[in-house]
Amino acid sequence: MNRTRTAIVIGGGIAGPVAALALRRAGIEAAVHESHATTADGIGGALSVAPNGRAALGLVGVDRIGAPMNAIVLQNHKGRVITEIRQPMQFSWRADLYRRLYDLALDQGVAVHHGHELADVRESGTGIRAVFADGTVSEEADILIGADGLRSTVRRLIDPRAPQPRYSGLLGFGARVDGAGRPPTGDRMYMSFGRRAFFGHQSFDDGTGVWFANLPHPYLTWTHVRQTTNEEWLRRLGEAFADDRVPALDLLRRTPPQDLVTAGPMEDLPHVPHWHRGRMVLVGDSAHATSPSSGQGASLAAESAVELARALRDLPYPQAFTAYERARRARVERVIAQAARTNSGKAAGPVGRTFRDALLPLFARFATPERMAWQYDHRINWEAPIAA
Structure with missing residues (x-):
C-alpha cells in the first residue's frame, strides 16, 4: 500500500493542531504552517464544545474543556421563559482551547511555523510543497491539508470557482x-x-x-x-x-x-463542491463552515480532523480523501442547514418575530435530547478499520 507518511497542515487555529495531533496518532508526521507571525493567545470570544466534539478532542489527548453549559433557557423580549432545552455542552474561551491544543502539539513534537502565508503549491508525482508569500518553500510532503478557515487559500487552489462564504x-x-x-x-x-x-x-x-x-x-x-x-x-x-x-x-x-x-x-459555507484534488484536502471551516449559532463549529472541525487521520492511516491518500468526505459531508451539511434556520429566526422582521415567538414552544417540544442525539451522540471509533 502506498502509505502516507508526511503531511503539511496549513492553518494553526483549532482544526490545524487537531489534524496534526490525529495524524501523529495515525503514524503520520505533520508540520503546521500558520500565516500570522505570532500565536493567537487572548484572541477570540467564547465557544461551546458539544459532547461529540469533546469525544473527538479526547482522541487526540484533550480531556477537560471549560465549564458545564448543560441547558439553554430561551426567553422572549419581555424576559418570559419560553422553554428550557437540555444540551450537555461545555463553555470555553476560544483562546483557552487554542492554547491547550497548541501546547499539546508542541509537547508531541509537532513543528509549528509562524509567518507562513500560503501563496501556492508545487505538486509532483512524488509529493507536494507549499509556497509561502515571503518566497520560502516548505519541505516536500505526501499531502497538504487546508485547515485555513472560512476564507481558505487551499480551497481556492483546489477549486478556483469554490463558493464564497x-x-x-x-x-x-x-x-x-x-x-x-x-x-x-x-x-x-x-x-x-x-x-x-x-x-x-x-x-x-x-x-x-x-x-x-x-x-x-x-x-x-x-x-x-x-x-x-x-x-x-x-x-x-x-x-x-x-x-x-x-x-x-x-x-x-x-x-x-x-x-x-x-x-x-x-x-457559513452550506456546500463546498470539492473537498480535495490531487494531494490537497480540506478540513474544518475551509470545507464546512457553520454559523456560530450551531454551537458545533469547533466540534465538527475536531471530528473531521480525526476522521481524515483515520482514513489516511488505513488507505492510500486518493481513496482516503474519498472515504473521509463520504463519512463527513452529509452530517456537516445537515448541521449547517439547521444553524441557518436558527439565524433566520434571529434576523426576523416585525411580522416574522410574531410567528417566531408563537412557534418557539412548538419547536422546543421537538428539541429533545432524543431528537438531537444525531448531533450530540456521534462518536468516532478510532480502532475500527476503514475500507476503500
Missing part, C-alpha cells in the same frame, strides 16, 4: 465581564429573542459573566466593522436592546469598550 444577516459581538453583578446562572445559558437583536448571557460563581449578541445588519466586511469604534458598537447594541426586559443593557454598561469582542459578519 454566505452572510447570515447578523453581526456577532460579545465580551467577558469581570464584574457581571448578577447571580450565577449555574450550568444554564440564557438566550433572548429581543425585538431588534438576539442576546445570550451566562454568569459564574466567581462573579464573572459572558454575553454575546447577534445584531441584524446589512453586510459589512471585517474592514468596515473595524472602522467603527467599540464605543459606537456598544451604543448601537444598547439601542437595539433598549425596549427589551432582559439583562442586555446592564451587561453592556458593565463592558469596557476595550473588552468588546467583535466577531464580525456571521457566515
Whole structure:
C-alpha cells in the first residue's frame, strides 16, 4: 500500500493542531504552517464544545474543556421563559482551547511555523510543497491539508470557482465581564429573542459573566466593522436592546469598550463542491463552515480532523480523501442547514418575530435530547478499520 507518511497542515487555529495531533496518532508526521507571525493567545470570544466534539478532542489527548453549559433557557423580549432545552455542552474561551491544543502539539513534537502565508503549491508525482508569500518553500510532503478557515487559500487552489462564504444577516459581538453583578446562572445559558437583536448571557460563581449578541445588519466586511469604534458598537447594541426586559443593557454598561469582542459578519459555507484534488484536502471551516449559532463549529472541525487521520492511516491518500468526505459531508451539511434556520429566526422582521415567538414552544417540544442525539451522540471509533 502506498502509505502516507508526511503531511503539511496549513492553518494553526483549532482544526490545524487537531489534524496534526490525529495524524501523529495515525503514524503520520505533520508540520503546521500558520500565516500570522505570532500565536493567537487572548484572541477570540467564547465557544461551546458539544459532547461529540469533546469525544473527538479526547482522541487526540484533550480531556477537560471549560465549564458545564448543560441547558439553554430561551426567553422572549419581555424576559418570559419560553422553554428550557437540555444540551450537555461545555463553555470555553476560544483562546483557552487554542492554547491547550497548541501546547499539546508542541509537547508531541509537532513543528509549528509562524509567518507562513500560503501563496501556492508545487505538486509532483512524488509529493507536494507549499509556497509561502515571503518566497520560502516548505519541505516536500505526501499531502497538504487546508485547515485555513472560512476564507481558505487551499480551497481556492483546489477549486478556483469554490463558493464564497454566505452572510447570515447578523453581526456577532460579545465580551467577558469581570464584574457581571448578577447571580450565577449555574450550568444554564440564557438566550433572548429581543425585538431588534438576539442576546445570550451566562454568569459564574466567581462573579464573572459572558454575553454575546447577534445584531441584524446589512453586510459589512471585517474592514468596515473595524472602522467603527467599540464605543459606537456598544451604543448601537444598547439601542437595539433598549425596549427589551432582559439583562442586555446592564451587561453592556458593565463592558469596557476595550473588552468588546467583535466577531464580525456571521457566515457559513452550506456546500463546498470539492473537498480535495490531487494531494490537497480540506478540513474544518475551509470545507464546512457553520454559523456560530450551531454551537458545533469547533466540534465538527475536531471530528473531521480525526476522521481524515483515520482514513489516511488505513488507505492510500486518493481513496482516503474519498472515504473521509463520504463519512463527513452529509452530517456537516445537515448541521449547517439547521444553524441557518436558527439565524433566520434571529434576523426576523416585525411580522416574522410574531410567528417566531408563537412557534418557539412548538419547536422546543421537538428539541429533545432524543431528537438531537444525531448531533450530540456521534462518536468516532478510532480502532475500527476503514475500507476503500
